[in-house]
Amino acid sequence: MRLGRSVRSFGLVTLITVLVWLYAEGQDVTIFTRDITVELPAKVDDLTVIEFADDARAVKLTVEFRGASAQLSELKRQLKGTLELPIGPGDLPENAESVPLDMVELLNRAVIATGDENGAKPKTVADLGVSVAKVDPATVNARVVKLGEVGVRVVIEAEGVQLGPNRKSEPGEVRIIAPETLISQTEASPDAVRAYAKLTRKQLAGIPEGIEQVIPGVPVVPSEVFSRSRHVTVEPTAVDVTFTIESQQGSVKLEAPVPVWRFGQVLGEYRMALAADDQLLKDVQITGPRELIDRIRAKDPTLRIVARLDLTGDDILPGTYSKELTQIEVHEMTNGLTHVLYSVPINPEALKPDADPTSADTPAFYLAAPAITVTTAKPSVSYTVGQRGE
Numbered sequence: 001m002r003l004g005r006s007v008r009s010f011g012l013v014t015l016i017t018v019l020v021w022l023y024a025e026g027q028d029v030t031i032f033t034r035d036i037t038v039e040l041p042a043k044v045d046d047l048t049v050i051e052f053a054d055d056a057r058a059v060k061l062t063v064e065f066r067g068a069s070a071q072l073s074e075l076k077r078q079l080k081g082t083l084e085l086p087i088g089p090g091d092l093p094e095n096a097e098s099v100p101l102d103m104v105e106l107l108n109r110a111v112i113a114t115g116d117e118n119g120a121k122p123k124t125v126a127d128l129g130v131s132v133a134k135v136d137p138a139t140v141n142a143r144v145v146k147l148g149e150v151g152v153r154v155v156i157e158a159e160g161v162q163l164g165p166n167r168k169s170e171p172g173e174v175r176i177i178a179p180e181t182l183i184s185q186t187e188a189s190p191d192a193v194r195a196y197a198k199l200t201r202k203q204l205a206g207i208p209e210g211i212e213q214v215i216p217g218v219p220v221v222p223s224e225v226f227s228r229s230r231h232v233t234v235e236p237t238a239v240d241v242t243f244t245i246e247s248q249q250g251s252v253k254l255e256a257p258v259p260v261w262r263f264g265q266v267l268g269e270y271r272m273a274l275a276a277d278d279q280l281l282k283d284v285q286i287t288g289p290r291e292l293i294d295r296i297r298a299k300d301p302t303l304r305i306v307a308r309l310d311l312t313g314d315d316i317l318p319g320t321y322s323k324e325l326t327q328i329e330v331h332e333m334t335n336g337l338t339h340v341l342y343s344v345p346i347n348p349e350a351l352k353p354d355a356d357p358t359s360a361d362t363p364a365f366y367l368a369a370p371a372i373t374v375t376t377a378k379p380s381v382s383y384t385v386g387q388r389g390e
Helices: 002-026 069-078 103-109 180-186 224-228 290-297
Strands: 029-039 048-052 058-068 098-102 111-113 131-136 139-158 168-170 173-179 195-199 213-222 233-235 238-243 245-247 249-253 258-263 270-274 285-289 303-310 319-324 327-334 337-345 373-375 380-387
Touching: 029 069, 058 069, 058 103, 069 111, 098 103, 103 131, 139 168, 139 180, 139 238, 173 180, 173 213, 180 224, 195 238, 213 224, 213 233, 249 290, 258 270, 285 290, 285 337, 290 303, 303 337, 337 373
Parallel strands: 139 195, 258 303
Antiparallel strands: 029 058, 048 139, 058 131, 098 139, 139 173, 168 238, 173 233, 195 213, 213 238, 249 285, 270 380, 285 373, 303 327, 319 380, 327 337
């Protein structure tokens, strides 16, 4: 009796096995090959990241998928864009600095179809009933990067204005999370380790001087030393900044002399020559909008400053002359074209400071840039006009 039951059980198992085999055969198992691009997760855990050994952001693979035609069709429909490799802490050997990544194993676990608001759960390649049979290359080397953190103070910077000493941020310190190796390199120069809350010209436009202001949510960026790695974050990412504009103006003494340019036509039969010592105007100081002063101080290559010598009437007859330079011009070069950004009188206090602006005797350039002044100890130059060939 017991033997009869065993025979019947064996026959049932055999029948099920044959049916499963016949079903599998009927599924028409095929192979589908495609080039895909994979990338690494942003983080493995809070203090661990991983990056490809050659510093690439992504790697292209040739992948051979195997499965039934219906499942492969679904895979093709879902296979879009770049796949993120599903690497977690359990995939990394303890204390490893580098690791070979098994592409077949990781791709079988890779999420190929994301979930949605209707309750559909994310699906992996394996969930679709497809297997990764072969990958070229089969392994890809990666580096394991341990992160650390350091608290740094926030430095407030402003474009185009001078801030008063009462500036502060809330919070006054932020945390920088970066590779431990990079943090250890900064320990020798702690003054270089900081974060910056930068107020832009747009944010500061129209704010009066001497009145305390608060701008919330100013983005924070780490100091330049942390640009050596892309695995750097700041927490919090923004702070509230309190400040007072002390001055919208700045001042700079030009390091290089200013070339003297002649304006006005000398008759073809004459030639004009500046005295050798007067071809450059020395000791020029410019006071004006801090934005302009900062550009001059930074030697902005798109700016050019020239002194203007205007010649008219008797100034172009033969003889030797001494004449005041009337103005400084600030030129700006954009897209291969040059235009006059500012035309400013030199030593304006000497040019009728009490003049009536509506008077015909007031030079037009006197009102061209009232917020800018230019001073120099010697604004006059000497030049000679003579016959050509002399």
